[in-house]
Amino acid sequence: MRILSVSNFFDTHGGGLERVAGHLNREFAAAGHEVAWAASDADGLPANPAQSVALRCVNPTESLTGLPMPIPGPRSVVRLWRAVRQADAVVVHDALYVTSILAMIFAKVARRRTVMVQHIGAIPFANPLLNAMLKLANALVTAPMMAAVDHLAFISATVRADLLGSHPKRESLLVFNGTDRSIFHDRPSAPRGEARARWALPGDAKLAVFVGRFVEKKGLRVLRLVAEQRPEVQFALVGQGPIDPRVWGLPNVHVLGQQPQQSIADLYRAADVLLLPSVGEGYPLVIQEAMACGLPVICGVQSAHADPEARRWLVGIDIDLDDAVRSAAACAAALDGPAPPRADRAAMARYAAETYNWTRMASALLDGIAPVSR
Template sequence: MRVLTVSAFFESHGGGIEIVASALAQALARRGHDSLLAATALDPPPATSNVSSIALTARDPIEAVTGLPMPLLNRAARARLEDEVRRADALVIHDALYSTSLLARRYAERHKKPWLLIQHVGQIPYSSRVLRTVLRVANNLVTAPMITAAPQTVFISDVVRSQFTHLRCPRPPQLMFNGVDGTAFRAATENEKLALRQSLGVSAQRPQMLFVGRFVEKKGLSALRVLAALRPECDFLLVGNGPIDPSNWDLANVRVLGRKDRTELANIYRAADALVLPSMGEGYPLVVQEALACGLAVYCGADTAAADPAASSFLEGVEVDPRAPEITAQRFANAIAHPLSALPDQEASVFARERYDWDANAAKIERLLRALL
């Protein structure tokens, strides 16, 4: 099949949705499909040999003001997207609340192409009442109708699925957790961990707490800042970028590593002791599964810890209040073990690498698409 994957951004944007979209597109290609990935040209397309990238010219004036990424295609890009939809046999659309997704749906229906929606997130409890209201209205007016219109919907989190169980869908929605590259994301040996820390220039004795994600409010950056101040005996390694700049926090135990490719990121996971993610409303972030595969302790929001019930015993869920970052930070500070284990959790690593598999996900997507043809 010629399968067109539509995402708001390419993987280089740094968010979880686009990383998942790219990984699934590559897995579909490995199954012999003519796999294409269309996304906005705001970031460089991936350098993959088995997936054809379609860069769509766009602008994103809304994210700089609100923190909400919402790219808008120009006329030529809309025409290009429609042409690619016309040529495709089937579409995989990632997340409803993007103009790229809405346009892909419109063109798929216009040209009678089967399409599948993968819904990653639901309601996000922003600290701003205005943003919470805007997102709630958008979910009611855009996301819910998209889900009910989709010939097939797939959720990547049980928590997100539960937010939309009241909707009537053409086919029963499916639950499919993100995959993990088990070759790259694995637990380190003790010697390997020490060598990785030396290469990164981080302490071999101090606990290394890792954050991976966009530097935006919904990721819990305000709570993370307070947490770093509360736990000065720990180092906090921050991977990512965004409108918030943690290098301005003036905290000696915070180190901003910036954006990293997948190989570099896997090494940073193996050098760390724990992942800290004080966010809410994200579904089941890929970074949690990658951290588990590397054997890290994981401290995350309670809703994230409930996304996959089978993984709950490996996750430390902490109640997050986005309107009270000091309280949230104190809860995380209390939850973090004293001391942290210096050795990776091999049981968690084996669990994650066996349970989360991109190729198995691609096979499921293939079956669902063929049922729509």
């Protein structure tokens, strides 16, 4: 069976959604299917460019709002149409992207089976105009997309409740992202000092790690205030984006840029906590990967409740971008809390290793596509 995945960008963009799409494509291929991947080529092609359907897009909103919205040109629209027609099934990642909307329309016209993986729900921006626009977009676009898709999946219980309500009438699937267990695993005896020295991080200070896009919804303003309030804590920031933390001028903030997955895993094992004060998230992949490494997590309450079984290990903070000072104070207080016992961290890592599995996630989605092959 030929499966076309459609996402906003390829995984070279560095966001969690694109990384999920990349992992699933590899699982689909390992299961014996022919795969293709359509996305904006703004940040380059994925590791297997032969499978890519590169779309030339403009992305005017990301630098202004932090919200990426790649818009394909006419030739790329035609390229996407041809890719949909050549596929047996289309897997769409999130509803609100122009590429997702076009792919869904083309799939319905061509009578191809569709699966949609919804990663995010509402995003509470500090700007009330953006909030109103997103609410309207979810009503006018996300809801019809969910109604039109053949098989609907969510990566977070909170996103499902946000978009379908507490007692949804629409049948859907809850599928958690996986982790690469060959990279992200607990290793209590790992030499923390060596990993810290690699990035010139103090060996004896408390180290909080942030991994994600440098955008408003990830809580960068909150993070800056926490770093100002806790100068004795060191903050290692992995990622990139329109916000540049280097201009903060804070000596305890270390911007490491993009890092390979193995280096991020080493950093998790050398750190004391993952701090991700984000809003409007589903279940960020970095949280699951940090859990697999046995690293305590402080995150937005929506993310902390994404997997009901994992809530006991995650410290959820009610992040309000309109009240960043209060949110930062709550995060700082959580940083001052006692470190969880080693046994609890080991139990969390075992749970992540057993529960977050890419093959299982891909198999659940393939079950929704299966009628095509019969």
